[in-house]
Amino acid sequence: MITLNEHYFKLQASYLFSDIAARVTSFQKENPEIDVIKLGIGDVTKGLTPTSIAAFHKAVDEMADDATFRGYGPEQGYEFLREAIAVNDFQSRGADISSDEIFVSDGAKCDTGNFQELFTSDITIAIPDPVYPVYLDTNVMAGRTGEFADGRYRGVVYLESTRENNFVPDLPEDKVDLIYLCFPNNPTGSTISKTELKNWVDYARDHKALILFDAAYESFIRDDSLPKTIYEVEGAREVAVEFRSFSKNAGFTGTRCAYTVVPKECRAYDGKGNIQHIHSLWHRRHCTKFNGVSYPVQRAAEATYSEEGKKETRALVDYYMRNADAVCDTFRSLNYEFAGGENSPYIWIDGKRDSWEFFDMLLRETGVVCTPGGGFGKCGNQYIRISAFNSYENVQTAMTRLTEKLK
Amino acid sequence: MITLNEHYFKLQASYLFSDIAARVTSFQKENPEIDVIKLGIGDVTKGLTPTSIAAFHKAVDEMADDATFRGYGPEQGYEFLREAIAVNDFQSRGADISSDEIFVSDGAKCDTGNFQELFTSDITIAIPDPVYPVYLDTNVMAGRTGEFADGRYRGVVYLESTRENNFVPDLPEDKVDLIYLCFPNNPTGSTISKTELKNWVDYARDHKALILFDAAYESFIRDDSLPKTIYEVEGAREVAVEFRSFSKNAGFTGTRCAYTVVPKECRAYDGKGNIQHIHSLWHRRHCTKFNGVSYPVQRAAEATYSEEGKKETRALVDYYMRNADAVCDTFRSLNYEFAGGENSPYIWIDGKRDSWEFFDMLLRETGVVCTPGGGFGKCGNQYIRISAFNSYENVQTAMTRLTEKLK
Numbered sequence: 001m002i003t004l005n006e007h008y009f010k011l012q013a014s015y016l017f018s019d020i021a022a023r024v025t026s027f028q029k030e031n032p033e034i035d036v037i038k039l040g041i042g043d044v045t046k047g048l049t050p051t052s053i054a055a056f057h058k059a060v061d062e063m064a065d066d067a068t069f070r071g072y073g074p075e076q077g078y079e080f081l082r083e084a085i086a087v088n089d090f091q092s093r094g095a096d097i098s099s100d101e102i103f104v105s106d107g108a109k110c111d112t113g114n115f116q117e118l119f120t121s122d123i124t125i126a127i128p129d130p131v132y133p134v135y136l137d138t139n140v141m142a143g144r145t146g147e148f149a150d151g152r153y154r155g156v157v158y159l160e161s162t163r164e165n166n167f168v169p170d171l172p173e174d175k176v177d178l179i180y181l182c183f184p185n186n187p188t189g190s191t192i193s194k195t196e197l198k199n200w201v202d203y204a205r206d207h208k209a210l211i212l213f214d215a216a217y218e219s220f221i222r223d224d225s226l227p228k229t230i231y232e233v234e235g236a237r238e239v240a241v242e243f244r245s246f247s248k249n250a251g252f253t254g255t256r257c258a259y260t261v262v263p264k265e266c267r268a269y270d271g272k273g274n275i276q277h278i279h280s281l282w283h284r285r286h287c288t289k290f291n292g293v294s295y296p297v298q299r300a301a302e303a304t305y306s307e308e309g310k311k312e313t314r315a316l317v318d319y320y321m322r323n324a325d326a327v328c329d330t331f332r333s334l335n336y337e338f339a340g341g342e343n344s345p346y347i348w349i350d351g352k353r354d355s356w357e358f359f360d361m362l363l364r365e366t367g368v369v370c371t372p373g374g375g376f377g378k379c380g381n382q383y384i385r386i387s388a389f390n391s392y393e394n395v396q397t398a399m400t401r402l403t404e405k406l407k
Numbered sequence: 408m409i410t411l412n413e414h415y416f417k418l419q420a421s422y423l424f425s426d427i428a429a430r431v432t433s434f435q436k437e438n439p440e441i442d443v444i445k446l447g448i449g450d451v452t453k454g455l456t457p458t459s460i461a462a463f464h465k466a467v468d469e470m471a472d473d474a475t476f477r478g479y480g481p482e483q484g485y486e487f488l489r490e491a492i493a494v495n496d497f498q499s500r501g502a503d504i505s506s507d508e509i510f511v512s513d514g515a516k517c518d519t520g521n522f523q524e525l526f527t528s529d530i531t532i533a534i535p536d537p538v539y540p541v542y543l544d545t546n547v548m549a550g551r552t553g554e555f556a557d558g559r560y561r562g563v564v565y566l567e568s569t570r571e572n573n574f575v576p577d578l579p580e581d582k583v584d585l586i587y588l589c590f591p592n593n594p595t596g597s598t599i600s601k602t603e604l605k606n607w608v609d610y611a612r613d614h615k616a617l618i619l620f621d622a623a624y625e626s627f628i629r630d631d632s633l634p635k636t637i638y639e640v641e642g643a644r645e646v647a648v649e650f651r652s653f654s655k656n657a658g659f660t661g662t663r664c665a666y667t668v669v670p671k672e673c674r675a676y677d678g679k680g681n682i683q684h685i686h687s688l689w690h691r692r693h694c695t696k697f698n699g700v701s702y703p704v705q706r707a708a709e710a711t712y713s714e715e716g717k718k719e720t721r722a723l724v725d726y727y728m729r730n731a732d733a734v735c736d737t738f739r740s741l742n743y744e745f746a747g748g749e750n751s752p753y754i755w756i757d758g759k760r761d762s763w764e765f766f767d768m769l770l771r772e773t774g775v776v777c778t779p780g781g782g783f784g785k786c787g788n789q790y791i792r793i794s795a796f797n798s799y800e801n802v803q804t805a806m807t808r809l810t811e812k813l814k
Contacts, residue, residue, distance in 0.1 A: 071450035
């Protein structure tokens with residue numbers, strides 16, 4: 001008898017963003033005259049940069065000609081892209097990462113979801129609250145949690161991010177083995193200092209733990225004293241894997257390109273407690289279950305590292321950060337407390353009421369879509385997340401409507 | 408302590424094709440004057456069709472303009488592509504498959520590798536021998552096998568494909584729960600009749616088993632009496648999932664697009680033996696761990712279903728099948744026994760000696776790369792696989808060299 005992985009049945013309702021999309025669709029059907037402005041899902045709205053588009057077209061042309069056609073590429077990604085990543089995103093920051101430590105993929109969602117496969121199911125996981133749901137759901141599917149009760153899965157150590165700790169969780173009191181961190185944070189928009197991050201790296205070293213560090217939003221950091229990669233922190237190479245994406249900085253959400261960094265020294269332990277390096281295991285996993293990113297997409301991603309590409313990408317980020325500034329100004333003037341928005345495209349607003357209720361009210365009465373914080377965890381129950389990813393004009397309109405309603 | 412999934416340590420050496428690539432690279436380094444002809448890995452060599460290229464460019468242009476830009480798409484794939492698939496690949500064959508039963512992905516390798524996640528680790532799997540290594544390796548990683556000994560993993564039911572059964576395995580004597588089948592077969596190139604396939608569907612229905620049917624090579628079927636999809640067989644909707652790809656018919660190996668069909672009635676069982684439909688579980692898995700295929704790639708794939716696109720794709724397939732005919736002619740005249748090549752781009756040749764030895768000899772003495780059958784399983788130990796994916800000129804040269812050496 002073909003029996004199902006019953007851990008799936010522990011999962012709560014549908015995936016957060018599908019749930020929001022369903023509510024918005026139903027609202028739009030009932031109110032076709034209202035111009036809904038989406039500041040919910042963190043999806044970019046501006047086109048790819050001219051430099052990326054030119055490289056994309058050029059690579060498509062290569063695919064048309066037998067002489068330049070490319071079939072299966074290296075599963076890990078083409079060297080031209082991995083080298084550009086290593087030099088520009090790491091070595092330029094003094095982080096010692098080489099191209100063979102980069103694994104190009106089609107999304108940070110896939111990578112952060114898949115990485116847990118390398119470990120036993122009995123490890124203890126530490127997950128921030130609030131959190132990007134993928135970290136948690138993929139561990140539920142893998143059987144690393146108990147049942148869901150009172151808003152939380154049993155067996156998970158939740159790292160609470162609250163106003164009290166400035167949305168940077170304290171080190172866990174209980175011993176944990178696999179730690180998910182994300183800075184600049186989704187959903188709170190908070191950042192972590194190098195000193196704070198060093199505490200986590202030291203914790204991992206002391207407790208034989210591993211950190212999965214999601215840096216998908218690093219390009220939004222404007223404060224140069226903040227770490228842009230965990231490998232700026234001493235000792236991180238042994239205890240941290242980092243996830244990055246071209247989605248938010250270069251607008252690749254619909255184009256699909258990301259990467260994971262697994263340093264050669266990064267270690268875990270076998271059943272006898274012997275050190276094993278995980279680079280070769282992830283390599284094996286990647287080669288067995290993945291077949292590389294579309295060649296033209298890799299060329300479009302590479303182009304973001306050219307001089308012109310960098311300028312254009314920076315302009316894209318600046319564009320969205322002007323929106324973030326507008327959102328911050330609005331909620332400041334409305335006397336709401338919030339985090340984020342300074343080095344992040346997300347603004348995490350204390351609505352002082354149930355977050356789904358606030359979400360529904362905003363949708364119904366202003367036509368503005370946010371993300372209810374409760375969807376990210378218990379600590380988000382009275383927060384909403386507003387995203388800066390939309391046109392400047394739409395953000396202006398949304399802020400006017402919100403001011404009118406909430407003043 | 409972060410402990411590793413020790414099932415990974417059961418995996419044998421490196422992934423077959425990486426292994427071959429390493430041997431070829433080393434040979435080329437030592438013999439730079441020899442023009443190596445690769446008939447090993449099943450990778451296409453001809454460019455994408457003009458219709459696909461035009462659609463690809465058009466979609467890249469859409470990504471350049473804020474007004475037509477597409478961010479995150481539906482994880483399951485755009486309706487325009489799913490509808491084209493359902494109508495052209497299934498409904499046109501009388502197979503009742505609708506667009507919401509199609510899940511577009513970036514590769515059949517990923518899908519055939521990931522699908523097993525839905526099931527418990529104690530089910531019994533039935534895997535053909537010889538076999539595409541991904542089916543087996545992903546189950547090893549998931550802990551569904553014992554140790555490797557005498558060329559096989561313990562706990563797996565191997566479905567032997569030999570000359571005696573015309574390379575279509577017999578129904579298993581032991582009860583099995585998850586059955587992997589691939590027709591036209593990789594690596595043997597054999598096909599299955601509708602009657603034989605019906606026997607498997609009936610077995611699955613009688614034994615509460617599930618069939619994972621890999622139809623990545625269906626476009627090479629020239630004999631119209633053969634089933635092109637398992638859903639041509641009565642009763643398959645309840646017990647079969649099918650995998651398809653644009654890699655081999657439309658040359659998408661480096662472009663990346665594939666899909667999986669999960670009919671709404673397709674069922675498995677929970678721990679209490681109750682029927683559960685797996686469509687919703689795969690949907691949840693797909694939405695949680697995957698973020699959709701690159702939009703321009705989906706447009707390029709859609710274009711293969713236009714009238715012009717179909718003609719061009721058919722011409723591509725015919726081109727490779729002319730190569731297959733040439734390979735068959737050569738080995739027939741050399742008096743080798745072989746299977747495949749008629750409705751498949753693969754020719755499975757009985758070398759009557761150890762397959763790695765034959766591989767090395769051919770590489771060294773003719774500069775032709777094949778795939779040693781032993782890499783696909785014990786039953787492949789004295790076979791080699793020759794692929795028709797290369798230019799007609801290269802295949803001609805390779806066949807001349809082989810004739811010279813083996814006559």
